[in-house]
Amino acid sequence: MRDGVEAESRSEVAVSGLSRREFVRLGTVGAAAVPFVLEAGTRAAAPTAQVVEDRIRQNVGVEWNPATIDTFKAGDPSAVVTGIVTTSLATIDVMRRAIRAGANLIITSGPTFYSRADTSTLTGRRGAPPAPPDPVLTAKHDFIVENRLIVWRFSDHWRARTPDPFAEGVVNALGWAKYRSNGDPRRITVPAITIEALARNVKAELNARGGVRVVGKPMARVQRIAVLPGTIPIQTTLAVLADVDVLIAGEIREWESSEYVRDLVHAGRNKALILLGRSLSEEPGMNGCAVWLKEIVSEAPVRWIPAGDPYWRPTI
Amino acid sequence: MTAGDVVDRIKKNIGVAWRDTTYRDTYKSGGPETPVTGIATTMFNSFDVVERSVAAGLNMILPHETTFWNDRDDVTVVNADALYREKRDYLAAHNVVIFRMHDHLHDQRPDFTYAGSARELGLDPAREIPPGSHRFTIPETTLEALAADVQRRAGIRALRVVGDPKARVSRIQLGVGYATPAANAPDVDVVISGEQQEVDGVLDAPEYVTDAAALRLRRGWIMLGHNVSEEAGMLELAHWIGSLVPEVPVRLIKSGEPFWSPE
Numbered sequence: 176m177r178d179g180v181e182a183e184s185r186s187e188v189a190v191s192g193l194s195r196r197e198f199v200r201l202g203t204v205g206a207a208a209v210p211f212v213l214e215a216g217t218r219a220a221a222p223t224a225q226v227v228e229d230r231i232r233q234n235v236g237v238e239w240n241p242a243t244i245d246t247f248k249a250g251d252p253s254a255v256v257t258g259i260v261t262t263s264l265a266t267i268d269v270m271r272r273a274i275r276a277g278a279n280l281i282i283t284s285g286p287t288f289y290s291r292a293d294t295s296t297l298t299g300r301r302g303a304p305p306a307p308p309d310p311v312l313t314a315k316h317d318f319i320v321e322n323r324l325i326v327w328r329f330s331d332h333w334r335a336r337t338p339d340p341f342a343e344g345v346v347n348a349l350g351w352a353k354y355r356s357n358g359d360p361r362r363i364t365v366p367a368i369t370i371e372a373l374a375r376n377v378k379a380e381l382n383a384r385g386g387v388r389v390v391g392k393p394m395a396r397v398q399r400i401a402v403l404p405g406t407i408p409i410q411t412t413l414a415v416l417a418d419v420d421v422l423i424a425g426e427i428r429e430w431e432s433s434e435y436v437r438d439l440v441h442a443g444r445n446k447a448l449i450l451l452g453r454s455l456s457e458e459p460g461m462n463g464c465a466v467w468l469k470e471i472v473s474e475a476p477v478r479w480i481p482a483g484d485p486y487w488r489p490t491i
Numbered sequence: 492m493t494a495g496d497v498v499d500r501i502k503k504n505i506g507v508a509w510r511d512t513t514y515r516d517t518y519k520s521g522g523p524e525t526p527v528t529g530i531a532t533t534m535f536n537s538f539d540v541v542e543r544s545v546a547a548g549l550n551m552i553l554p555h556e557t558t559f560w561n562d563r564d565d566v567t568v569v570n571a572d573a574l575y576r577e578k579r580d581y582l583a584a585h586n587v588v589i590f591r592m593h594d595h596l597h598d599q600r601p602d603f604t605y606a607g608s609a610r611e612l613g614l615d616p617a618r619e620i621p622p623g624s625h626r627f628t629i630p631e632t633t634l635e636a637l638a639a640d641v642q643r644r645a646g647i648r649a650l651r652v653v654g655d656p657k658a659r660v661s662r663i664q665l666g667v668g669y670a671t672p673a674a675n676a677p678d679v680d681v682v683i684s685g686e687q688q689e690v691d692g693v694l695d696a697p698e699y700v701t702d703a704a705a706l707r708l709r710r711g712w713i714m715l716g717h718n719v720s721e722e723a724g725m726l727e728l729a730h731w732i733g734s735l736v737p738e739v740p741v742r743l744i745k746s747g748e749p750f751w752s753p754e
Contacts, residue, residue, distance in 0.1 A: 388651075413568075438574060454689060488642070
């Protein structure tokens, strides 16, 4: 079945945001990190969130698409920025860590409210009555409001840059910058390595838990690697695997690329597919985003806070 | 016995009106005139499954999923690919006929994909309330213990779980394939299913369940992978087809989980 799943919910649990006591406690736990507010004393007057967005639009080097999802998702764009956090996924945990660090602007490559529409109330199918409030979504929205956070999504335009910042992020995280041949981080040739060793390295360097999945023979030796974070269709996989040994991707559909690679391997081709998960695949690219933002927003501190691998595996 | 005879018996006995508009439940190789020596059921019609079916003397394959790596098995997507031509030529050379059983398999009652998964995971139909809801109440356990049990029973190498391992759970919603149920149903603790788009969908479960765990709500999400989540029911399909076509051998040939996970 391919039917989309209708978002439905009912308010049954009232969850408040962080209590004052919890906030203070978290603050002490996070003492190892230098609070942004201490650094900020030496800086020029901080810009508003809207000014940060304007600077991004002016500097990103990609024509701005008016229909983009790169917009404010919550909070007041006219608020002054105390610090900026970049992440692949603005989870409640990332937001708590951002607050602890004194930042109020979260820049995320993924949605905040669990859908592409990214609205703070769930929308049912077209024509269906509005869904009742969802406890998690409501709590997250309240948490953002109570803590005066601002959330802005940066996905379409960040990924449209050249070279691909998400591929560059993964390549840098894996220590492969030195293997970039023609400048394109999406194509890397490494010294021969087995699929098993490669997959282990990828898992370790990206701090993955259970999200990395592989199709291929563990002992096959490979060199030519394509790095394509995000989600890719079968057409991309067909094209890319024609001239590389391994495709490292974020996400595929399981009736497409993983079956194609399974068949390739069965037919004796020296090929493999390593899946990272969409969010994990975009995490290092948001680290690069923090580095880039520092160049255009000098008045406020900028830091990357990874959401981490959402998946784990039982140990049996 | 021709493939057309087999398909006619399926259509007559499946218990739901056949929808000729389906692009899935059609011939992908061979046709109704092909003589049938034996029948294999499978999940994904991998090259390996095709070869093992041929070796077992089963030249008709009823896969639940795709043969040519796209939902429509649209060969214009793949016809420039050398592996596509290899697989197509192998099918022709061995007189293999393929008829996909997807939409009508889900329409049929019971839907074998759910019945097979419940059997494999040890979910007792007597605890499915209401009947046909795919909701099961089990004795309370932790998400970690439940996931470990699922992993053991289904023999999964690349199981993926989201949520607090220590969360106490008892209400399970079973899904299959890409029909993964919403992660926020109010009277469900854990969704066990196959596959779902991770980000930018209607309700992105990994982020939702991660946030629910941060709020200390009991939520879990266990992804078996598409193949594992529906393959068990291909045994039920083989038994049913066997009862319709006693003239030839009918057997499940498993495609198996395609993934493994690094240590």
